[in-house]
Amino acid sequence: MTQARAAQLRVGFVMEQVLGHVTHYHTLRRVLERDERVDAHWLEVTYAGNGRLERLTALPRSVRGTLRGFLQVRDGLRRRPLDALLFHTQKPAVFQWDYLARVPTVLSLDVTPAQYDRLGAYYDHTPDGDTPVARLKHWINRRTFALAQQIVVWSTWVRDSLIDEYGVPAAKIHVIPPGVDLAFWGPPPAREGRRGLPRVLFVGGDFERKGGRLLLDWFRAHGRGRCELDLVTRTAVAAEPGIRVHHNVVGNSPVARNLFQQADVFVLPSLGECFGIASVEAMAAGLPVVATRVGGATDIVADEHTGLLIPPADPPALAAALDRLLADEVGRRTMGAYGRARAERLFDAERNAGQLVACVQRAAGPAAGRLRSTSAPPAAARPAVAPAGRSRSG
Numbered sequence: 001m002t003q004a005r006a007a008q009l010r011v012g013f014v015m016e017q018v019l020g021h022v023t024h025y026h027t028l029r030r031v032l033e034r035d036e037r038v039d040a041h042w043l044e045v046t047y048a049g050n051g052r053l054e055r056l057t058a059l060p061r062s063v064r065g066t067l068r069g070f071l072q073v074r075d076g077l078r079r080r081p082l083d084a085l086l087f088h089t090q091k092p093a094v095f096q097w098d099y100l101a102r103v104p105t106v107l108s109l110d111v112t113p114a115q116y117d118r119l120g121a122y123y124d125h126t127p128d129g130d131t132p133v134a135r136l137k138h139w140i141n142r143r144t145f146a147l148a149q150q151i152v153v154w155s156t157w158v159r160d161s162l163i164d165e166y167g168v169p170a171a172k173i174h175v176i177p178p179g180v181d182l183a184f185w186g187p188p189p190a191r192e193g194r195r196g197l198p199r200v201l202f203v204g205g206d207f208e209r210k211g212g213r214l215l216l217d218w219f220r221a222h223g224r225g226r227c228e229l230d231l232v233t234r235t236a237v238a239a240e241p242g243i244r245v246h247h248n249v250v251g252n253s254p255v256a257r258n259l260f261q262q263a264d265v266f267v268l269p270s271l272g273e274c275f276g277i278a279s280v281e282a283m284a285a286g287l288p289v290v291a292t293r294v295g296g297a298t299d300i301v302a303d304e305h306t307g308l309l310i311p312p313a314d315p316p317a318l319a320a321a322l323d324r325l326l327a328d329e330v331g332r333r334t335m336g337a338y339g340r341a342r343a344e345r346l347f348d349a350e351r352n353a354g355q356l357v358a359c360v361q362r363a364a365g366p367a368a369g370r371l372r373s374t375s376a377p378p379a380a381a382r383p384a385v386a387p388a389g390r391s392r393s394g
Contacts, residue, residue, distance in 0.1 A: 122272025155296025179349030187286030211269030283339030
């Protein structure tokens with residue numbers, strides 16, 4: 001082993017593979033493969049499987065998923081010496097308290113369990129309400145947050161919830177949003193002088209939650225003949241005059257980039273949202289962004305500067321924002337340029353991954369590299385496993 005290799009920090013990255021976290025994982029992994037400070041070991045938590053748990057049909061599906069995730073983490077970390085751990089999100093860390101007690105750990109999250117409960121209606125999630133189960137889950141999550149050396153959040157929205165609802169010290173929390181590859185997502189050479197109608201782009205796998213229905217209603221009533229609409233979604237939406245529907249578009253792909261580069265306005269009128277990384281990609285591509293004031297959107301879009309922020313589920317506000325941008329080509333270009341500059345300042349994948357590594361280094365402390373963690377802890381140190389409920393609730 002070379003001296004440089006021996007000096008690397010051996011870090012286990014435990015990454016949830018759901019919703020927008022998959023894109024974040026792939027971007028982060030590509031960047032850190034070039035970072036000589038860390039020897040990264042990647043563990044993908046899918047909550048999927050066909051093992052013995054599938055025969056326990058008496059258990060709710062959400063509970064079986066939680067147990068599958070627990071076992072995936074245990075199997076992935078067993079017999080692997082590590083200096084530090086990073087969990088994204090906190091859910092796969094909930095019942096790994098023995099590891100969190102022994103191995104310096106950073107938790108990364110885009111939403112707290114309490115916030116996710118409040119967004120439950122948009123994510124097919126039913127909160128437990130004011131019940132003993134809910135109080136137990138809240139205590140479990142508080143304990144998990146307390147065991148972590150550092151916590152990374154994607155937005156100030158999440159930071160405030162950790163402080164106010166979980167008692168996490170502010171000094172322990174670091175706001176580091178997910179970054180994008182600025183070179184890949186760069187704007188086209190020029191948008192001005194294009195022929196044809198302006199193109200409005202929407203990207204949202206969950207069409208209803210992301211506000212796609214509101215945008216579609218606006219287009220049918222006010223937009224047809226004034227612009228063209230590109231809808232990127234998993235939902236079955238039929239194409240119609242002036243509307244192109246794009247399915248199976250992979251994140252961070254040339255097809256996705258081309259759609260952003262061909263657009264003039266990006267719209268994400270989400271009803272419920274934790275962050276909305278597509279808005280970051282849009283700004284990197286030099287587009288003005290229309291988004292709703294939900295989740296971490298206020299950390300992304302600078303209202304009246306890089307785009308327009310509107311209330312959720314407000315068709316008149318959506319219409320007013322789109323009317324304004326469609327009528328003002330110069331204003332669109334100006335906001336797009338400001339958005340690109342903001343992306344360069346706040347959402348550079350290289351810079352933000354470097355900040356994340358620095359956070360892991362702080363958690364590991366000066367003993368990193370000398371006090372290597374051992375394999376799986378003794379059985380006596382392992383906590384009892386209890387159902388954590390579905391998805392991110394707690």
